[in-house]
Amino acid sequence: MRGVLIWLLGVVALFAAEHNATLANVKVERVTLDPVYMLPVQKYPKFQAKIELSNGQTVLFCCPKAMFDFYLRPFNYPEYHVKEEKDFKKLWVKDYLSGQWIDAKKALYIFGSKLPGPKGDDLIPVRNKDVANIFMLKFGGSRILTFDEVVHKGLGLIKYLDMP
Numbered sequence: 573m574r575g576v577l578i579w580l581l582g583v584v585a586l587f588a589a590e591h592n593a594t595l596a597n598v599k600v601e602r603v604t605l606d607p608v609y610m611l612p613v614q615k616y617p618k619f620q621a622k623i624e625l626s627n628g629q630t631v632l633f634c635c636p637k638a639m640f641d642f643y644l645r646p647f648n649y650p651e652y653h654v655k656e657e658k659d660f661k662k663l664w665v666k667d668y669l670s671g672q673w674i675d676a677k678k679a680l681y682i683f684g685s686k687l688p689g690p691k692g693d694d695l696i697p698v699r700n701k702d703v704a705n706i707f708m709l710k711f712g713g714s715r716i717l718t719f720d721e722v723v724h725k726g727l728g729l730i731k732y733l734d735m736p
Contacts, residue, residue, distance in 0.1 A: 607631060607649055608638035609691050616690045618671060621697075624662040627653060635689040636665050636681065636697050640722060641730050665697035669707060674699045677719045682707055684714030693733040695722060 604613045611634040613620060621639035623631045631652060633639040643663065646654035654660065663676035668687075674697065681695035682704060688694070695717065698704045704716050722729060 604632050606634040606638050607652075608641045609634055611690055618666060618668055619689050619694065621663075621665045621676065623660060624664070625652060625654065626659050626661045635691060635694050636676070637689060637691065637694045637730055637733055639663065639665065639676065640695070641727070644723070644727050644730065667699045667703065668696050669698060669703055672699070679719060680704050681717045681719070681722055682711075682713040682715075683717055685711040687711040691734065692736075695733070 605611065606613055613632045613634050616634045619635040621633040621636045623633075623639060623642065625631065629652060631642065633642065642649060643660070646652065646659070664673045665676045665679050666672065667674050667679070676697070679697040679699060680701065680703075681697055683695060684693075685696055685708070687696060689696070696707065696711070696713070698707050701716070704713075707713065708716075717725075
């Protein structure tokens with residue numbers, strides 16, 4: 573009986589040691605959540621956008637639609653301390669076809685494509701008119717908008733894109 577008990581304790585100790593070794597090899601990844609939609613930014617690499625603030629912070633977004641929501645209503649996110657336009661240092665979006673970061677204010681945005689973003693309809697950024705035409709041949713789209721046109725249409729456009 574004593575032999576069985578010692579053997580059982582040995583098996584439990586061996587299992588515990590292997591379990592702890594497995595836990596030591598687990599890599600914990602930090603998840604960055606989009607402040608607008610609370611979605612993990614890393615899950616949507618082709619749609620990512622970001623805003624660099626004058627205070628040194630960088631705000632990451634899961635999609636351009638979320639970036640525009642933040643840009644148009646920074647007062648909804650007081651933790652970032654954005655009070656006026658000069659608090660935005662630089663806005664970036666990813667060109668959908670190349671995956672490269674481009675200046676959001678110089679990008680063109682495809683409206684009405686068949687390609688859904690992380691939260692449904694979105695504004696798909698591209699770097700120029702030629703790329704916009706290529707994108708629209710593949711994924712459709714009803715309009716090409718500049719940054720200023722999106723801002724002029726304002727929150728109404730963003731809310732329209734959020735409709736089910």
